[in-house]
Amino acid sequence: MALRDRFRRLVQKPGSVDLAPFRAVVEEAGRREDRIRRLTDAELTAASTPDLIADLAEFCAVGREAARRALGERPFDVQLTGTLALLAGHVAEMATGEGKTLAGALAAAGYALRGESVHVMSVNDYLARRDAEWMGPLYAMLEVSVASVGQASTPDERREAYRAGVLYAPVSEIGFDLLRDRLVTDPADAVQREARVALIDEADSVLVDEAMVPLVLAGAADLDPADPRYADLVRRLRPGLHYATDEEGRNVQLTAAGAREVERVLGLDLYAPENLATLTAVNVALHAEVLLHRDVDYIVRDGAVKLISESRGRVALLQRWPDGLQAAVEAKEELEASPSGEILDSITVQELIGRYPVRCGMTGTAMAVAGQLTEFYSLQIAVVPPNRPCVREDEPDRLYATTADKEVAVVEEIVAAHATGRPVLVGTGDVAESERLARRLVRAGVEPVVLNAKNDAEEAAIIAEAGAPGAVTVSTQMAGRGTDIRLGGGPAASAPGTAPAGRDGSGRDEVAAAGGLLVVGTGRYHSSRLDDQLRGRAGRQGDPGGSVFFTSLQDDLVTRFAPDETHKGPLGDDGRVDDKGAHWIVGHAQRVAEGVDLELHRNTWRYNQLIGLQRREVLAERDAVMTGDAADRATAADAPAGHAELTKIAGADAVAAAARQIVLFQLDRCWAEHLAFLADLREGIHLRSLGRGLDPLVEFNREAVPAGKRLLGDARRRSVAAFEDLTATEDGIDLDAAGLKRPSATWTYLVHDNPFGSLDERALRGLISMFKGRRR
Known part of the structure; x- marks a missing residue:
């Protein structure tokens, strides 16, 4: 290795990508700039072909000139370096004000010219819409289609937007569209098309801070809101006397005196087995009253509780706490309860990003979480120097x-x-x-x-x-x-x-x-x-x-x-x-x-890995049913007499369509029930594991794995039973008899991290606290 190369690697940040190959390409692009500038607009646009991206120096020269003409901005060499880092599948660390948006747009255009659909993910509607509009003239000059999606977009607008070569959208909206598409019963109703590239703006925020935030699709269900009596009751309890607070573990619990006071007011034995639901409701109300603070953890705006993102300080749009805690805070603030419901499906941000074969991103602060980006996403960091030295x-x-x-x-x-x-x-x-x-x-x-x-x-x-x-x-x-x-x-x-x-x-x-x-x-x-x-x-x-x-x-x-x-x-x-x-x-x-947060991230990811694997198995079955004749063949094999009789009366096509709808319904129903089972299992597993010195994850898998293996069999048995109840006439098959009642309404939201953590997470915090502060 040449002495100059050794010196360069010595001063380069440990764990970062070598920028030398990118710089060489940018230097070559600079030598071609005069020639490219002499092209007419039509000739410049004509140069934007799939072959262009094969020559990265030519692509950089054309992209630079297109940006100068379309936006009035000539990208600096460091911006083109960032673009090349993104095209190589890295996270580009670029300081504030160094032009990440333009570097990202050029990279997205490069991927699109390769024929790869690109989703540029931002943290909110405003940035997605702004950047798509702002970069629009650049994309037009490079003959790359661009669109954006926001909360207000209609299904038809979304369907059209996803056809664009480059789509700008909040990461949450892309996740919500995926969840809704997972429940369609006709492929024509889906809005997304498969994309190969995820280019993430504010990558550290999305990939680390919000990695384990679940995006949820819920359906209407008859769930009761929090009883306001409990909010009134805990409001009158006195700290120190009636309850003890553990700020370190973000926990609060009734004292013996507090339990007697609650029993006196409610007139019951709080710890009797038949009053478990009441005990849980009182504890949740107590957590909401003591540990969640208005204007710190949430604000009240327009008659509703709005959660605050700890990492960004903004209102966490569409986010809510798990239903019991959300309802307790609403009761605390004497507000009308927001809609609740059964979770039909969910996906974490990390799992969503993991679906893309190519992942890259840009941010001003990536090296601090380089280990996590490598561990969870196999991403490396390209530290791009500023155009002018920082003198702050x-x-x-x-x-x-x-x-x-x-x-x-x-x-x-x-x-x-x-x-x-x-x-x-x-x-x-x-x-x-x-x-x-x-x-x-x-x-x-x-x-x-x-x-x-x-x-x-x-x-x-x-x-x-x-x-x-x-x-x-x-x-x-x-x-x-x-x-x-x-x-x-x-x-x-x-x-x-x-x-x-x-x-x-x-x-x-x-x-x-x-x-x-x-x-x-x-x-x-x-x-x-x-x-x-x-x-x-x-x-x-x-x-x-x-x-x-x-x-x-x-x-x-x-x-x-x-x-x-x-x-x-x-x-x-x-x-x-x-x-x-x-x-x-x-x-x-x-x-x-930072160590606690990293361990909680790892711990949560270990649980979600299994759930993701089980979901993929269900989705594979679902796709085979929706796009083929798997349901019809299965019912013909499992209920041959009923299948033959219905076919004779209503025709083969009608029977196949009915079988498809029944199997899809039962798959979705079994998955929703499985999610509820897993949520309850995880929240309570620590009681049986930590008390006996066992690994909570092992105990969780011991029950979750067999339950997942039973899921497809259960769905098939239910489908056969429902199919056998069908009646038909020459006018068609009566599907109502099969009990295919889907939710009357669905909505999407993000489950804000439980501010106290699940019970096993609280145990982890307590374990860590035993050892911290002992070493210098």
């Missing part, structure tokens, strides 16, 4: 003994920066903290703009102005990912990558002279990657900027994940702590939190 100044953390001292220091820092005309973006932990800080700033004479889950619809407009002179923007973790913060501010409607009026004007010069955008974190998040995302809002494309995080030994991160660590060193007059050991505690707590 990242200060060391400022640590304080108490939350009160920290909050005073945060306000003083913001006020001082604001006085110089420097814009400040403040990242807070939750809605309540953002609003509390805003009130303190107003009292200090600063008028901030607050961006949190309560006004996330205005996110793009607010973030677009966060770089204006003297602007103070207080935000939750959402921090406007997907929208550039430009020094001097800019029109809210401007698309990322275009230069607003303030970019080259006096506003930008004024802000640059003041030091650029200052990012202030009011505490470390549970993941260092979220810290990096917030910090990365400043210093885009070589702009000046700075960041500083304020932490305290009373922060939730420390008290939950390093509760046994103490500090007795000296304090400054303002409560500031400079001792290295104290700073180690904060870092240690964050590392423990």
Whole structure:
């Protein structure tokens, strides 16, 4: 290996992809640029053939020129490097403001030119629609069809959109469409067509933070909402006397005195076997009352409970907690109960992404989760350097003994920066903290703009102005990912990558002279990657900027994940702590939190792997029934007399169609019942396993595997019984007699992670807590 190559690999980030081959292609593309520029528009478009992508240098040269003409933007060399990384099936790590959207569009076009259908997955409707429209002229010049899907799209609009070479859509909508297609009884009713490539925007958020979030298709069922009596009852219980809280394990339980009080109010023996449902309802209500906090875990908007995504700070659209907990929170807030129902099918985000033969993505913070991306998706990271070196100044953390001292220091820092005309973006932990800080700033004479889950619809407009002179923007973790913060501010409607009026004007010069955008974190998040995302809002494309995080030994991160660590060193007059050991505690707590999250991810994935395998077996059977004569042949073999008689009366085609509908119904029915069985099994398996020192996963598989093997046989037996009950006339077969009653209504939603975890997950947290804090 040449000395230069050895040096390059030495300085390259460990675990990252070697960029040298990509750079060589980009350099060759640069040498061809003059020739490509002399082409007419028609000649440029004519060059966009399947053969083009075979020569990557030619593709990059044509794509660069198409972007310049169609969008008014000439991609930088680093953007083309990112495009090539995506085309190679990697995750491209590109800093904020480096043009990921354009790099992704060129890669999607490249895949489409190869004849591979591409789904570009975003985190919300707004970004999917914006990027499809913004990149539309580029795709048109390259003769690649593009479309987008959102929550409001009709089935016909979806069906048409999925025919495009490149589809932009939220990952949830693609998952929901897949679930609905899995229950159609006529292939013509499906909206999706198989896609080969998943290109994921904000890849770390989708592939890690939301990997195990189940997307659910539910059907109407007669399930009772939470009884408001239980919400009223637990509201009157006193902490310490009637219940004990374990913040570390996110758990709460009745004390002996609390149980007696509940029994007195309800007039029953709470722990009698016949009152198990009541005991469960009281416990769920207690969890909702004590451990779930308004404006932290959820907000109330338009008469409904809206969950907040911990990783992004936004309202978690379409998400809800498991039905019992969701209903308990609604009863707590005295709201009308939202629809509940039976789960007909579900799929996790990780399983959804795993269906695509080719996976790639882009984000500003991938290396921090490189291990997980490799472990769960076989993805590698291509760390693409910025077009201009980052000159942002990242200060060391400022640590304080108490939350009160920290909050005073945060306000003083913001006020001082604001006085110089420097814009400040403040990242807070939750809605309540953002609003509390805003009130303190107003009292200090600063008028901030607050961006949190309560006004996330205005996110793009607010973030677009966060770089204006003297602007103070207080935000939750959402921090406007997907929208550039430009020094001097800019029109809210401007698309990322275009230069607003303030970019080259006096506003930008004024802000640059003041030091650029200052990012202030009011505490470390549970993941260092979220810290990096917030910090990365400043210093885009070589702009000046700075960041500083304020932490305290009373922060939730420390008290939950390093509760046994103490500090007795000296304090400054303002409560500031400079001792290295104290700073180690904060870092240690964050590392423990990251470790817990990773183990929970692995644990959940182990359970879902088996469920996914069982679902694939059912789907294979279902496809054979829906698209062939498997149902007709099976019923002819299992019920020959009835089959012959019905065929004689109604005809072979009518009997085959009836058999198909019966078998599809019974397969779907058995799968829904199997999902309910598995959910109950997993939630309770720890009682029989941990108590006896057994592995919960082994015990789960011991019962789940045989149940899965019985599923197809059960569906076949039910189908035969239903088929034998059919009656027919010359006008046709009476399917109503077979009891094929599907849900009167269906809807989709995401099950937000149970904030307390399933019981086995809580046990895992407790086990980890026994060992943490013991090593330095």
